[in-house]
Amino acid sequence: MSGREPAEMNLLARKALERLLKSADKHEAGVATRRPALTSSALAGYHALRSLKHKEDFEAVMAYAQSEGAIQVQHPRLDPHGLIERIELVDVDRLAVLLGEVPHAARVRMAKQTLSTHLAAYPVLRDVLSSWEKLRKVRSTGPDDAALWAKACDAIAYCKSQVALGVTETPVRDASARLFKDSKLIESLVPRLDVLLAGNIEDDARPEAEVLQELGLYREQQPARMAGNVVVRRERGAFALDRPYCALPPATVLGLGALPREVLTIENQTTFHVWARQHCDSDVLCLYTAGMPSPAWRAMYLRLLAELPTSTPVFHWGDVDEGGFRIAALLSQCAAEAGHTLEPWKMRPADVPKAFRRNAPARTVERMVKYAGEAGWSEIAGELGEAKFVAEQEG
Structure with missing residues (x-):
């Protein structure tokens, strides 16, 4: 069979070679252990061809690919001119060039x-x-x-x-x-x-x-939600927060008109709303972080904490998962900048009911431990390493 380049690659032959290239990619990636080859089952379409010309077109492509050093074509030992029974990969780069592809x-x-x-x-x-x-x-x-x-x-x-x-x-x-x-x-x-x-x-x-x-x-600016019987200074005056909560542009919150007993940040919306309905008349300032807080929210948080005595307790309540402790680590940095120490609220593994616990992959646990350590919660970090589960506030 001639090794000349076919004028146009036979479609069935191209599909077969593309399949071989995919097998080569899998082998190279360690996903497949078998050496890349097209066996009789992969060549069933070629074997089923009824037209002699179609078979010759297919074989011409394979002969050319072999002459280019990309593959090795095998015929039956007892019938060297018979149908191709196996095609083995020789050089993945040369095969890719023939197909106009790039190996994975x-x-x-x-x-x-x-x-x-x-x-x-x-x-x-x-x-x-x-x-x-x-x-x-x-x-x-x-x-x-x-x-x-x-x-x-x-x-x-x-x-x-x-x-x-x-x-x-x-x-x-x-x-x-x-x-x-x-x-x-x-x-x-x-x-x-x-x-x-x-x-x-x-x-x-x-x-x-x-x-x-x-x-x-x-896309759309989000207000900062806050709750509690607390007076907040804004651009046009100092006002007590509405019941059950207020939603204000973070940049307009300048400081405090009265000192709250403590500060609590909450990661999740439903948890914040429940807390706000139950405690909106208390002198605890509760802030909803909306997940990972924005730079504008963090600047507001710093302004508020900076006006509080360092003895004022500052807490955070978030998910017992990687994201929750990553948020806690960031808030801990903010609190430290204002001279405060952030403490956990209901974020110990023991605080989570068994019904809400989900087993966590080892790498997730490692990162939870890391972020808890960055938050300054070394004791909780150790507990997380032992507990090996995650849990969300909501659900």
């Missing part, structure tokens, strides 16, 4: 190069790359999407620089237009931003608004 391993190498300058700032990218190497997608993305992950890193850096300049709230489309000359790009990057901010590829996806607010971005 090469695509991952290019992705590593694209993301190399961001690995130090975002170690989670190593987990992203490792997943891609194993042919696993991360938030529906693969190595061909590496450039967009790099843009997500750039978006985070831009937002942090804006917050450092005192710009704590920016319309997301304005920021996207300024940074990328594409007003909708940042919104399309939200799944990647979520992973980069959380530092974890395994967490459930957060709502878009929560991811954006962590960066100081918004």
Whole structure:
């Protein structure tokens, strides 16, 4: 059979070679243990061809691929001119060139190069790359999407620089237009931003608004919800909070007109609403963080804490999971800046009813322990390492 390049690749032959390339990718990734080859079952379509010309067209493609050093074609030993019974891979790169494709391993190498300058700032990218190497997608993305992950890193850096300049709230489309000359790009990057901010590829996806607010971005500005029989100073005067709660733009909350007995932050909305209905007449100032609090919310929190005596208890009540303790670690930093020590409220493993406990993967437990330690809660960190479960406030 001639080894000349066919004028046009036979469709059945192309599909067979593409299948071989996929097998090669799986073998290279360690997903498959068998050496890449097309056996008689994979060649059933070719064997079933009734037209001699169609068979010759198929065989011409395989002969050419063999002459290019990409594959090895095997015929029956007793019938060397008979139908092809097996095709083995010889060189994945040459096979990919014939098909106009790029091997998966090469695509991952290019992705590593694209993301190399961001690995130090975002170690989670190593987990992203490792997943891609194993042919696993991360938030529906693969190595061909590496450039967009790099843009997500750039978006985070831009937002942090804006917050450092005192710009704590920016319309997301304005920021996207300024940074990328594409007003909708940042919104399309939200799944990647979520992973980069959380530092974890395994967490459930957060709502878009929560991811954006962590960066100081918004589609629609969200007020800060607060409850308690507490007087708050605002731009137009000092007023007691309404019953059961008030929702105010964070930037307009300037300070306190009277000192609360203690301060409690709550991560989740339903829990906050229940607390507000039950305790709105108390002298405890309760603040809803809406998940990971925004830069504007954190600036408001600092202003409020700065006016309180350091003896005023400051608590946080959040989920007993990785996200909950990551939020706690950030709030602990804010409290420390204002001279306070953040204490946990109902966040010990023993506080969680057994019905709400879910077994947690080892890596999740490790990160929970890490964030609890960063919050200054070393005793709870040890308890989390022993308990090995997660639980949410709501549900």
